[in-house]
Amino acid sequence: MRFQTELVPARLIRRYNRFLADAVLEADGREVTAHCPNPGAMLGLKDEGVRIWLEPNDDPRRKLRFAWRLVELEGGHLAGIDTSVPNRVVKEALTARAVPGLATYSGVRPEVKYGAASRVDFLLTEPGLPDAYVEVKNVHLRREGDLAEFPDCVTARGAKHLAELASMVAAGHRAVMFYVVQRTDCARLAMAGDLDPRYAEAFDAARAAGVEVVCYDCAIARDKVTLRNPLPLASDLRAVHGSGGAGWRNPA
Template identity: 70%
Template structure:
């Protein structure tokens, strides 16, 4: 997934109302309001003074002329901010059969209705194989060592998705929770059970029901974001770690 226009550097002044941020553009010194495409807590990624990268646009339909895309991290690492990016990255990877655990499927259908008024991110089909229902979660929390963690705040919707995936397994299909780590300084994945014990419990129940959990890293630079290598998932009971 490539950004539509070249990104420009800025310094974060503050993020507020979830979807807005005040920044100073490094090239001009101008202070502007940018769109923050992330409703989560963004723990560790919204510190005042952080160097970020924003994407300009000239769309007359948009009130804000910049969108926050990346945060620059120590050691030359990056974090992607836009929570819409993971689905785009995963779709490209699925269509290219670049996700080993799901490479056997040739048909990729996004946003298929299932469960209780929900839409699954992707339904995969292949003659002779059980249908695979795939939910994608954006991950960009890192607190200790090289662990990527999810979620960064309470997500009742995420727990609902786990229950719905469990029902698909019970019906004879395959169900997969795919966690995409949208930062480059992590090497393994686990749940942040202390931040949302209910989600951790739902994750354990879904795993026991046969829902698969896989994780991939990403390759991020100022040009775009693409799928990275598989990352190991902590298989211990997650609710017990809360």
């Protein structure tokens, strides 16, 4: 997935109102307001003064001329903050049959209705095979070492998706929860049970019901983001931390 225009560096002033961020462009010192395509808590990614990368646009239909795409991390690593990117990179990989275990499916249909008034991110079909329902989740929380965690805030919608995937397994289909780690400094995935205990419980129940779990990280550059390597689940699937950040709720 390539960005539409060349990204420009800036320094973050603040992220606010969930979908807005103020920043200072490094090129000329202008202060601009950028769209923040992420309603989550963004723990560790929105500190004042952090170097970020913005995508400019000249579309007269858009109110804001910049959109926040990347955050620079220690050690030259990058994190993507756009929650729409994982679906786009997964679609590219599924269409190219580049995901082992799902490569036998030629039909890739996005946003198909299923469950209780929901839409699954992708429905995979192939004659002679059970349909595969694939739900994609964006992961960009890291609090310790190389451990990626999900979610970064309370997500009732996410727990609902897990239950609906389990119901697809009960109906004779395949169901896959596909976690995309949108940062380059992680090597494992765990559930952030201190931030959303109900999601962690729903995750355990879904796995016990036969829902498959897939996790990949991304190759992130200033011109594109692509699916990279499969990551394992941590041996201890529950990350143990304090309660900081647990009060943020994602209405989505």
